[in-house]
Amino acid sequence: MSDVEREFEESETFAAEGDAYVPTTNDWEATVEIADGTLTVTVRVPTLSAAVTEQETVADVVEDGWLETLELRVADAPNVTRAEEASPPTVERAGGDVVVETVIDARAGHAAEDALAVVNYVEGTWFEGIIPGYDYRPDVQDLRDRAAGRGQSGASADRL
Template identity: 60%
Template sequence: MTDERVQRAFREHPDFEEADDGRFETPEKPFPGVVSVTDAEDDGEGTSDAYSVEVRTPMLDAVVEGEEVAEVVEDGWFETLELRLEDAHTVTNADAAPPDVEREGDEVVVTVEFASSDPEQAVEDALAVVEYVEGTWVQGIIPGYDYREPAAGLRERARQNYDEDGSGGPGGSDGPAESGGAPL
């Protein structure tokens, strides 16, 4: 069981909910993160809780609608995603370990671990990891496929953000992928 300060920090954050097993989740995110916390240990420099953030995303073939992604494409896509996620630990203010990125069936499992003595900052660090994984995953979407959720919704949201920020071109374009720009 985590201490009251940690529980309060997660409970008070609008993006987190406490799960039945004592972990904390981001259920409203397209790829929910799950945070496990181990009670503080005194390392001689003060006490720090250990945090483990796990984010599961689908493999490309799991979100492509109506066709099967060739194995060579799927493998290349995963290898590229894995390389892009190497920096996931750098979004934390804590001294985090480089991520563990695993392929488990039709999912990618990303785990980042860090220690922190500041529960409020740890919550922000955990959320930053979840959002980094999501954004990195979205950047890897390959144009030319029809996608189902959550990829379809993420692409649509990216298109809307692209148009709303004024960079959609004259009269607004359908987004970067359709206008010849960088793929989503």
Template identity: 50%
Template sequence: MTRELPDAVRDAFETHDGYEVTDEHARVTTTVFDGRVTVEGAEADWNRRYVVTVEVPTLSAVVEEVVGPAVEDGWFETLERRLEDAPMATRANLELDAFEVQRDDQQVEVTYAFTTGSESQAADVAKTLVEYVEGTYVEGIIPGYDYRPPVAGLLNQAQSGSAQGDRGGTPL
């Protein structure tokens, strides 16, 4: 069960770039998608379990055109497979306690859980996981569609290095 952030965790995340900390979670501020970190087993002074949750839109939620079920399912399955590799993006020797990707009509929720005794390492790892989800999402954009925000802005930023713009193609 998620509890209030322990003081040591709060301190580590507040001093780390890229977080906005509340009583219940730390929100990653370096991505356009909602990425947050909670702590389970907060009563322990060591080896806390951190749960990272990232919410991204489905493909059909961000395109102007109708996306067929085969394309949507293929896109989702590819995204899910690629997100399994997130631990390799961290500088830690990370073993996940849990990994889950769930999809509803317009939203995909990605969840990673890991255990560590270092609050500062947890802040680094969690931010990397959230940024990995965003980067993997952008890499999986399918050419030929007209994209709406926030994806259009991500694509324009990938093409030009600018965060401006409402529509765009693929980064390739």
């Protein structure tokens, strides 16, 4: 077992799943594969039209613009790591999901932290791109409600 694999095995924020590792602290599906000194980090998030309720319709032009914006914004994902080498993320639509994948170098001592930073960046970027005014499916609405609650409790704490 390599030092990088050992790091993932000992991490509290990842669990082994087959030949990959999955974060245990995130809302969407993500995997990290280790091979040849690199980490392949893959994150699946819903498209905008898949995030809304069945009663909602997202116009194609809105969906396309939303996806283009997401693609531009996640291009910076490798910058949140300590990796010396990183590939630009690929962003592809796969049915009701958007699959974001990037390959970064696996630096022992920072590999799990770097992988989690990429996953968090992609999820956060996706969340920031949610467009107000739509009715969202329950799991997405729950994320929005939790974020609003944190924002309000943070604002209250700032006033103290």
